[in-house]
Amino acid sequence: MTGFRLNPFAARTRPAAGPEPVGLLACAGRFPVVFAEKARAAGVPVVCLGVAGMADPVLKSICTEFRWMHRMSIGFVVRSFHRAGVRRWTMAGKFHKHELLKPWRLIRFLPDWRMVRFWFFRPRRANNDDSILGGLIREFRAHGLECVSPLVLCPEVLVREGVLTRRRPTAAEERDIRVGWALAREMGRLDVGQSVMIRDRAVVAVEAIEGTDRAILRAGELCGGTGFVVVKVAKPAQDMRFDVPTVGVQTIESMRAAGGKVLAIEAGMTILIDEAETVALADRYGIAVTALTAPPPG
Numbered sequence: 001m002t003g004f005r006l007n008p009f010a011a012r013t014r015p016a017a018g019p020e021p022v023g024l025l026a027c028a029g030r031f032p033v034v035f036a037e038k039a040r041a042a043g044v045p046v047v048c049l050g051v052a053g054m055a056d057p058v059l060k061s062i063c064t065e066f067r068w069m070h071r072m073s074i075g076f077v078v079r080s081f082h083r084a085g086v087r088r089w090t091m092a093g094k095f096h097k098h099e100l101l102k103p104w105r106l107i108r109f110l111p112d113w114r115m116v117r118f119w120f121f122r123p124r125r126a127n128n129d130d131s132i133l134g135g136l137i138r139e140f141r142a143h144g145l146e147c148v149s150p151l152v153l154c155p156e157v158l159v160r161e162g163v164l165t166r167r168r169p170t171a172a173e174e175r176d177i178r179v180g181w182a183l184a185r186e187m188g189r190l191d192v193g194q195s196v197m198i199r200d201r202a203v204v205a206v207e208a209i210e211g212t213d214r215a216i217l218r219a220g221e222l223c224g225g226t227g228f229v230v231v232k233v234a235k236p237a238q239d240m241r242f243d244v245p246t247v248g249v250q251t252i253e254s255m256r257a258a259g260g261k262v263l264a265i266e267a268g269m270t271i272l273i274d275e276a277e278t279v280a281l282a283d284r285y286g287i288a289v290t291a292l293t294a295p296p297p298g
Contacts, residue, residue: 034154034273118136172200179198213251255285256287
């Protein structure tokens, strides 16, 4: 997050007007809610556009302004943020990208002409997360809207180093973490996914477009519901403005349903939502959660 101000949303030209509002593009999961609550506590107005069918409706009661985003419309975002005086915006939550691959997606998402131009006529090497989101950031910047990391306001959600649960990984599980760490890092470098599932030093499943939870459930099916290790790390050149690895209660519930026994995440680079609740749930299920800056030695 190098180069960010302590509070990049503070008013600059009109001190008497109070803090400058921040725009929030909210998708699925708890993180948009956590960000909005932290911003409200800091006195920063939040102008939220929630992706319909993904964003949590509770955001309506937390944010200063809230509108549902029913279309994939760049123009709608630009107009909404400009009207509210937003110059800096952020994104939070999981966008279910597999929806973009389904039939009749143009009818379902009803893109405006700016989105059509961006999607079909802006050259990209591939439609991976970095290419799409980086391109959208540049598109909004051209309209005077600068993207910043949501972690500017809530850096405390980045997980600290150490074993967080009562149970520690066994020696065999640490060997699986070592194998999974290198593979997950390489998958991140290729921008395929952030997680791999390992059992007995064999790769059981690799996260792709389906997301971590579905990959965990697939690993459980392949392992017959027996113990395996989940390793989730950041990309080697992680952009902290978007797609930061995130885990929480739902991750632990998915692991319990699938038979996963260890969750290994990268300290300082992974968002841990509702840490106390997540760790308590892992303890209840006998799942070990460990946060590392490097794979276990050996």
